Amino acid sequence: MSTASRARGIPTTSPQRSHWWSRDPNTAPFLNPRARTIWYAVLMLALAVGSWGLYNRVFGGLATTDLTSTMPWGAWVAFYIYFVGLSAGAFLVSSLIYVFGMHQFERIGRAALLSAIVSMGVALCFIGADLGRMERAPITLLFFHWTSPLSWEVRFYTLYIALLIAELVVAIRLQKRLVRSVEAAHRTMRILGTIGVPLAIFGVHGGTGTIFAVVKARAMWAGGLFPVIFVISAMVSGTALLMAVHYWQARGAGRVPDRALIRNLSTVLLAAIFIDLGLTFYEFIVPLLAFEHHDQSIIMLQAFGPYAWTFWIVQMFMGLLLPAAIILSPLKKRTGALVAAAMICVIGIIGVRFNIVVPPLIPPVIEGYPTGDYFPTITEWLLSVFFIAGGALVYSLVSEWQPIHEPDPDDHAAIAADAGMPDAELRTEQETI
Amino acid sequence: MARQNVTIHTTRPSDTKPTPEDPSWAMVIDLQKCVGCDSCTVACKAENRTPPGVSYNVVVEEETGTYPNVRRVNLPRPCMQCDVPPCVSVCPVNATYKNSDGVVVIDAERCIGCRYCITACPYGARSFDFGGTYSDEMQGYTDVQSPEYGVQRGKRGSYTPPVGTVRKCTFCTHRTARGEEPACCETCIGDARYFGDLNDPNSVVSQLAASPRAFRLREELGTEPRVWYLR
Ligand code: SF4
Ligand code: SF4
Numbered sequence: 001m002s003t004a005s006r007a008r009g010i011p012t013t014s015p016q017r018s019h020w021w022s023r024d025p026n027t028a029p030f031l032n033p034r035a036r037t038i039w040y041a042v043l044m045l046a047l048a049v050g051s052w053g054l055y056n057r058v059f060g061g062l063a064t065t066d067l068t069s070t071m072p073w074g075a076w077v078a079f080y081i082y083f084v085g086l087s088a089g090a091f092l093v094s095s096l097i098y099v100f101g102m103h104q105f106e107r108i109g110r111a112a113l114l115s116a117i118v119s120m121g122v123a124l125c126f127i128g129a130d131l132g133r134m135e136r137a138p139i140t141l142l143f144f145h146w147t148s149p150l151s152w153e154v155r156f157y158t159l160y161i162a163l164l165i166a167e168l169v170v171a172i173r174l175q176k177r178l179v180r181s182v183e184a185a186h187r188t189m190r191i192l193g194t195i196g197v198p199l200a201i202f203g204v205h206g207g208t209g210t211i212f213a214v215v216k217a218r219a220m221w222a223g224g225l226f227p228v229i230f231v232i233s234a235m236v237s238g239t240a241l242l243m244a245v246h247y248w249q250a251r252g253a254g255r256v257p258d259r260a261l262i263r264n265l266s267t268v269l270l271a272a273i274f275i276d277l278g279l280t281f282y283e284f285i286v287p288l289l290a291f292e293h294h295d296q297s298i299i300m301l302q303a304f305g306p307y308a309w310t311f312w313i314v315q316m317f318m319g320l321l322l323p324a325a326i327i328l329s330p331l332k333k334r335t336g337a338l339v340a341a342a343m344i345c346v347i348g349i350i351g352v353r354f355n356i357v358v359p360p361l362i363p364p365v366i367e368g369y370p371t372g373d374y375f376p377t378i379t380e381w382l383l384s385v386f387f388i389a390g391g392a393l394v395y396s397l398v399s400e401w402q403p404i405h406e407p408d409p410d411d412h413a414a415i416a417a418d419a420g421m422p423d424a425e426l427r428t429e430q431e432t433i
Numbered sequence: 434m435a436r437q438n439v440t441i442h443t444t445r446p447s448d449t450k451p452t453p454e455d456p457s458w459a460m461v462i463d464l465q466k467c468v469g470c471d472s473c474t475v476a477c478k479a480e481n482r483t484p485p486g487v488s489y490n491v492v493v494e495e496e497t498g499t500y501p502n503v504r505r506v507n508l509p510r511p512c513m514q515c516d517v518p519p520c521v522s523v524c525p526v527n528a529t530y531k532n533s534d535g536v537v538v539i540d541a542e543r544c545i546g547c548r549y550c551i552t553a554c555p556y557g558a559r560s561f562d563f564g565g566t567y568s569d570e571m572q573g574y575t576d577v578q579s580p581e582y583g584v585q586r587g588k589r590g591s592y593t594p595p596v597g598t599v600r601k602c603t604f605c606t607h608r609t610a611r612g613e614e615p616a617c618c619e620t621c622i623g624d625a626r627y628f629g630d631l632n633d634p635n636s637v638v639s640q641l642a643a644s645p646r647a648f649r650l651r652e653e654l655g656t657e658p659r660v661w662y663l664r
Contacts, residue, residue: 061564061597062546069486069560072548132546132561132597136526140545143526150549151525216654217519217555365557366650368493368508 035252050386056379064379075376076130082353083123088205089238091116098193122391156203219294235272237349243342319348457631461641466625469507473617480616485565489602512558512602513658520550544598564596
């Protein structure tokens with residue numbers, strides 16, 4: 001048996017590892033020393049700069065934002081739904097493995113679960129910071145109002161995070177072979193995942209869409225298509241995020257990114273983008289042909305208003321069209337190009353989220369009122385940087401501590417690829433041994 | 434005492450079901466009589482001592498048509514105290530609810546400041562209290578606050594409720610509790626505003642609300658406002 005595969009943490013003889021939380025000394029490092037220095041330096045810098053935003057928010061209140069009573073929601077709400085989407089999308093990719101048995105994605109399973117947990121945490125930080133009275137956030141669990149989607153959401157988020165953590169713990173124990181029976185652990189994963197899929201689709205992300213969809217006062221939010229679009233664009237951003245995470249982590253750790261995995265994920269991404277494009281088409285064409293003047297004014301604002309570039313360039317081009325074009329073009333043979341498409345897409349979906357939140361709040365609800373006007377302040381941007389860097393830091397620290405990116409001990413192909421040798425070679429090697 | 438609303442901030446929707454003795458407050462605004470002087474807005478600001486950016490009442494001035502055929506409408510807009518209030522139904526913690534006298538109230542000790550209700554109100558009647566003050570322009574602005582809902586709040590602090598929560602027109606509950614009209618109605622120089630009890634079929638508001646001139650804003654949304662306009 002080669003030393004390389006032993007270093008990958010195959011627990012052939014695993015004596016003293018008795019807890020899932022203890023760090024396995026055989027685990028390959030999350031990043032190699034150079035990448036680690038650069039990565040943490042960048043994160044620390046971002047946190048240091050972003051903490052100014054946190055300071056302003058805590059001591060200056062919401063007056064430090066560009067929000068007004070005419071524009072009650074802005075960047076933080078947009079980031080909140082963005083990260084809820086990333087979380088739901090990443091979780092749904094993990095369910096492809098654990099529920100639907102698509103083992104070609106096995107490699108990314110624990111990373112998907114961890115991304116889902118961290119994204120959800122970041123989302124909650126954003127919405128927490130957006131509350132006028134942050135200290136009252138916990139009372140949302142105390143008082144329930146059944147007609148309020150937001151009230152349901154708080155409960156769904158709590159359940160969802162608990163379920164994700166449970167699933168990740170089982171997955172880590174499975175990876176370390178600390179479970180009594182591998183089959184039983186797989187079954188537990190399948191059960192948790194099966195509960196999680198409707199929870200993520202209807203509870204967490206569809207539900208977040210429902211927060212907007214029930215607001216009949218605002219054109220373009222109100223309507224049944226909205227929660228569906230939320231879920232599909234979550235799939236888009238979540239899949240794209242996982243492609244980028246896998247690629248950069250592997251590069252940072254000095255391994256070869258799994259080409260087949262990225263190829264397969266890009267197929268999922270492409271499918272999600274196509275469905276998203278279709279739904280976006282209906283979202284716009286129906287109110288236009290129905291001559292709904294409230295909706296039309298918002299569509300005009302998105303398409304030709306002062307921030308039209310966020311619609312055309314960020315949302316449509318970066319979020320959907322360019323990634324789809326790259327995945328369809330001959331460039332798809334290059335892993336780097338696919339990952340670039342994914343990263344462009346992850347950024348583009350931010351545009352989708354901003355365009356969900358901001359433009360429908362701009363036209364006055366009653367003719368004669370002032371028109372809304374909003375652009376995030378420095379504080380809003382800096383606090384966003386702080387939360388995003390904080391999320392990346394938590395993700396990295398957990399990955400340093402637990403085998404998040406390790407292949408499953410039975411996944412010889414992945415281990416062989418990591419060790420830089422073709423699968424067949426490893427097999428023959430093992431047989432000779 | 435039955436009509437005293439001073440306990441409002443401790444009551445919850447479940448215990449605010451109207452009883453026969455409860456009034457059912459409503460307002461009628463005659464657009465033909467409104468001269469667009471904005472006195473009501475000023476009276477409201479003074480009565481409720483609302484901070485910058487918070488106006489419970491505004492007068493929307495709208496001009497339509499082209500010269501010489503122009504029409505100008507002044508539309509005073511308090512909170513409509515909707516009977517099917519979208520602001521109430523979206524509130525995640527029941528901080529805002531319909532009181533037994535028909536007024537939609539906000540519990541500043543419970544509101545988390547999510548501003549969901551602001552997005553949901555089709556009449557733009559809600560404002561967020563960002564904590565601003567007029568102390569630069571007005572001496573002693575922060576020394577005393579309006580006793581909204583009958584609660585004496587004392588000095589206005591930089592982070593004491595209602596700062597950080599949502600605020601709105603309450604039909605001046607602290608005034609109606611002692612038998613007075615809302616400040617906007619009392620001050621209206623055109624005598625365009627009527628305030629009264631819908632439970633009393635002989636009240637002026639009951640009669641005017643049934644007039645053929647009466648209409649309500651954005652009625653198609655089904656919010657059942659308690660403010661009628663006379664065209
Ligand atoms: S006008 Fe707005 S704030 Fe007032 S009750 Fe109706 S929905 Fe609520
Ligand atoms: S801002 Fe306050 S009153 Fe409005 S929905 Fe949120 S918690 Fe309820």
